[in-house]
């Protein structure tokens with residue numbers, strides 16, 4: 001069942017009407033919150049350049065060591081929470097915290113909608129390599145309904161998962177009286193977005209709320225009830241599994257979030273080698289991931305590829321653009337090579353997981369395409385001979 005409604009994604013109304021691509025990497029100016037300078041260079045490229053020349057890494061490493069000294073437990077109790085999917089980045093962070101800094105990490109995963117076999121195995125291998133772990137799983141019935149609402153209303157089925165994923169580590173931190181939560185990279189600065197917090201080790205609670213909780217679940221549910229997606233009322237407290245704990249609780253315990261990437265250089269490829277060597281991480285056995293050429297990023301969830309597909313529909317660039325842009329900034333490939341990769345892989349449709357996705361959100365194929373086509377903006381897409389074409393491609 002699908003009821004057409006006005007699109008709720010507030011980001012779409014703020015996109016620049018003239019599409020441009022960064023002259024240094026390949027990122028599009030349609031990426032929310034990114035900025036371009038007068039020479040057409042994006043904020044992520046500026047941040048990447050500043051990481052090479054403008055940051056005292058030795059000084060930051062010292063700050064990190066001091067932070068660990070301050071929080072390290074003496075009796076082996078948990079002293080740091082690592083939000084963890086079992087992927088290459090979080091496994092590497094937990095391993096380094098434990099073996100380079102003598103910390104006692106507790107890993108926390110919020111369960112993705114549909115675990116992939118490789119994702120589940122990687123998580124098990126990570127746990128087996130010696131890490132305590134909590135898996136927080138919302139009940140399937142409620143999660144399916146909220147995932148469907150996120151997809152239909154926001155064009156982002158992962159919105160509800162994001163809420164849960166961001167909230168769970170902090171709820172565990174409050175429950176266990178652990179003051180530190182260690183994330184990987186500042187995604188906004190690394191991949192293109194606001195540089196507001198680029199010079200900060202973490203985000204304060206007000207910013208955190210604004211960044212990750214601007215779409216309210218309560219509102220989704222209200223519409224879900226009106227449109228008949230949700231048959232039985234969901235009690236408000238049942239939604240706590242998706243929420244950040246009350247800020248007063250976070251402040252009472254003294255919980256702080258920090259980015260590991262603020263203190264150490266962040267190179268996804270290095271994390272892959274580290275995790276493969278130390279925590280049993282394995283790349284995608286089926287070859288590259290759908291919609292891109294890389295083999296090792298975000299493998300744990302079968303519905304994940306639809307997040308990137310919808311990103312391509314809404315903003316006109318996909319997962320290959322994000323991956324290639326980051327690799328240009330890291331100096332691993334040239335811009336020309338990146339352009340070829342983008343043309344080859346961006347926007348590839350995830351046929352392999354289509355049925356799984358439709359089953360999860362309870363939509364027919366027809367309804368799926370009705371939702372998708374509503375998110376194509378006229379400055380990004382045009383219909384030619386009955387087929388949707390991007391108006392602008394990177395070159």
Ligand SMILES: [Zn+2]
Pocket residue numbers: 022023024025026027041042043044045
């Ligand atoms: Zn750039």
